[in-house]
Amino acid sequence: MATDAPPLPNVTLLFGPMLIGVFINMILYGVLLGQVLTYYKLYQKDATWMRYFILVLFIIETANTGFDMAFMFQPLILNYGQKPTFFPTVFVTQPLCVVLVSTPIQLFFAWRIRSLTKSYWVPAIIAILALASCTGGIWTAAMIKIVKTFANKPKLHNSALLWFLSSCVADILITISLVLSLARRKTGFSGTDSVIDRIIRMTIQTGMLTAVFSILDVVCFMVLPHAAINFAFDLALSKLYTNCLMSTLNARHGLNSVSATGGVSAEGRRNNSHGLMGGAPTSPAGRRHPETFEHHTRQMDSSAIYELDTQKSAYDVEATYGQPREEFGIQVTKVIERVKDPLPHPFTQ
Structure with a gap:
């Protein structure tokens, strides 16, 4: 006589958030793959150490995605129908992969802030x-290996608080520091200031995104100690850090173009007939004044460097008159022109 099978355990609040986190992780891995391909295509002249740094991060993220799929396969397939008692065996790799990605990226941004602010x-x-x-x-990670069971999850609170809160505060400091240092470098020129405004918006969007996920992770971890809601945010953290870094680096291509032209093409700069950026001014009738521009100097302020880049913009090459100079980053340039015109002119009065 057949007996009724025992009811399956309810794993909604344990493996459900984990599975959602793995889905988000895999989606962000696809985004990261496109970001990495774009980086190696556009920035072949970046410093060698930087290119290897991106490669190492990508390898770690690839391993992290594989580990995430593996530790979900164990409870949902191998142990199907069993009461969830133990953390998946491979789950110990999750915190390790996150800090192996987040810590170098945060140190990288600390170095960039040092270069921008000249402060330690x-x-x-x-x-x-x-x-x-x-x-x-x-x-x-070590505590997960020790506690093993979901029932002992509250024993992870001290280590998790150190992990998440430190990371969250670091992300907020990075965002605030970059925004303030970039805001101080506005020059009053609309082209330069628009580039700086775009960098500031991107910095806030990317920096605060990782901070918000870290906050949600630690709040859910503390408020719901016997559920796994926090893992929906935790499993996406490493990919968020790497994608934020890659989006910042890859944005240099567009920002350098805007910075180089200031909203005006290089040809337009050379053919400017109003004497604003180097061409000889014309009279209302369109005739040039041969007496004008006896003295013409240009002063470049290149102290505001944002991102790591060895590529020079077209305007930077033109401004240095062909002299080779290797620098890093989007060049935030302040242009000061002094023009001595002995004759009255409608454009200089």
């Missing part, structure tokens, strides 16, 4: 928080 205090605080977050991630 804020970059040093960011570096300390990044290393603390790395310590918390490694501690969490």
